[in-house]
Amino acid sequence: MSPPLDMADPPAAPEAPPRQTRRYAQKRDAILQAAVALFNEAGVKGATLSEVARRVGLMTNSVTYYFRRKEDLAAACFLHTIAVLDALVAEAEAAPDPAARLRRLLDLTLAKRAAVATGAEPDTAVLNDVRALPEPQAEAVFSAYADLFRRLRGLFDEAGLDRAERNARTHLLLCVIHSTRLWIDRYEPRDYGRVAALVSDLLLGGLAGPAAAWSPAILPEPARPPESEVSPEAFLRAATILINQQGYRGASVEKISGLLKVTKGSFYHHNDNKDDLVAHCFSRSFAQIRAVQDAADAAGGSGWARLCTVSATLVRRQLGPAGPLLRVTAFSALPEALRTQTRLTMNRLAERFTFCLVEGMADGSVRAHDPGIAAQLVSSMINGAAELPAWVPGVTPETAADLYARPLFLGLFAPPA
Known part of the structure; x- marks a missing residue:
């Protein structure tokens, strides 16, 4: 809470004029967008602050004004991606029942991918390299992702499942969501909504025909050559x-x-x-x-x-x-x-x-x-x-x-x- 203002003194001027605030936010956003593209291309270990700076037309020390270390910048990119996903889940929660929430989430997810594909919105970071972060950055990102996981797990609260079953299905759903960016470019962005409907239908209705039952055979593992620590x-x-x-x-x-x-x-x-x-x-x-x-x-x-x-x-x-x-x-x-x-x-x-x-x-x-x-x-x-x-x-x-x-x-x- 701010200290009380002494009314005998003239009101203090704002700490930063709106134009400067907007300029700071715009530069920070430009750095984040360039970093997302670079991390998606090269991974956390392969990216450098100097290359991020080059892509936004800044000196490296200008980037470090916003993000002191590359790991801070990577964490910010990952946290932004998680926040975007969390916002989609939150919006989907307004639908009236679990099936409708799932459909709404897939609609929103692929609408976001369509906006990225057409250039209407910047891309988000692929969450591949989160484990490459050191502490404390990794802890912050893992904590945020765990919160997202728990929120999405609420989709299965009414399904009569135990915790392990809900966790497994939540992980499956997240895998499907994350993987869409790997194959969605087979389709026109204008058709992503139709793809979302098909994915929802598959996730809700499964693959089984009327008389099919889940009783898979497990194939035996082939004989493996003896393994030593240097094989x-x-x-x-x-x-x-x-x-x-x-x-x-x-x-x-x-x-x-x-x-x-x-x-x-x-x-x-x-x-x-x-x-x-x-x-x-x-x-x-x-x-x-x-x-x-x-x-x-x-x-x-x-x-x-x-x-x-x-x-x-x-x-x-x-x-x-x-x-x-x-x-x-x-x-x-x-x-x-x-x-x-x-x-x-x-x-x-x-x-x-x-x-x-x-x-x-x-x-x-x-x-x-x-x-x-x-x-x-x-x-x-x-x-x-x-x-x-x-x-x-x-x-x-x-x-x-x-x-x-x-x-x-x-x-x-x-x-x-």
Whole structure:
């Protein structure tokens, strides 16, 4: 509270005239917008304050007037993104029932993406590199995201679910929301509203045909070569874990070596360079997905049965000794030479799910819907399973598919098993 004004003195002048306040806000917003674009391209570790300054036509010390450190600027970008999402959830809460709130949230989310695509609004930061932040910036961002998670979890308060089930479905919904920016550019911005309606229909109604039941088969894991702390598989798993957590540039040679408790010399004895190791990480993940898809096709059955088998098996493996798979979000900060081919392969693997979906619609095991969008939702669900333990304490490879994949297949508000 301000101290009382001494009425014997003339009124004090305002601390800052409106024009100066607007100018400060405009420059700060310009810095944030430039930083968002740079962080989305290069990640937190790859971005520099000097490059942000160059993009807005300022000297670096002018940027540090607003944000003393790069990490402060990154945190501000992430907090802004979380605030935007929180505002969308708050607006959706005004709808009369949970299904209407979900539809409203998807409408608002893709309307925001349309505004970005047409240049009407600036983009928001991809939340890939939050774990690359040091303290105290990381704590502030994680706290804000946890608040967003709890608010969105309220969507499921009336669904008769326990805490683990509500957490898993909230994480699934957030994965779908975050992943839309990876594939929405397949559509005209004017059609994003139609896409939102299709996504809502899939999330509410699930994928199952009238007689389909959730009883996925789990494919056996292939025999794996013996693994030591310096085996090729050990380096690939360590690099995958770190890239998922801290992005391409955050997963340094030192950190990969440290996770395995080996020296940098040992790293270079087994790997030519980090870029080749990262490329092999993507190849490893793609090969695992492709092998499970092929094995399910070879086993036969309805389109529904094969899709359930692939999804449940991959979700389980994400949490098992062969996991995790590399998150698709990791590609955003890759060098350009790796990024284009990586995104192409990711899209192709997602599109492979459409075979099961279309064949399931033909045999009656899958209800009619847009198979291209459904394939993207299945892919984003499998991809997001890598982070499930962070949001569903106590989840195991054995329980993950029922908690997390089943709601996508039967509907987000389907009763528990």
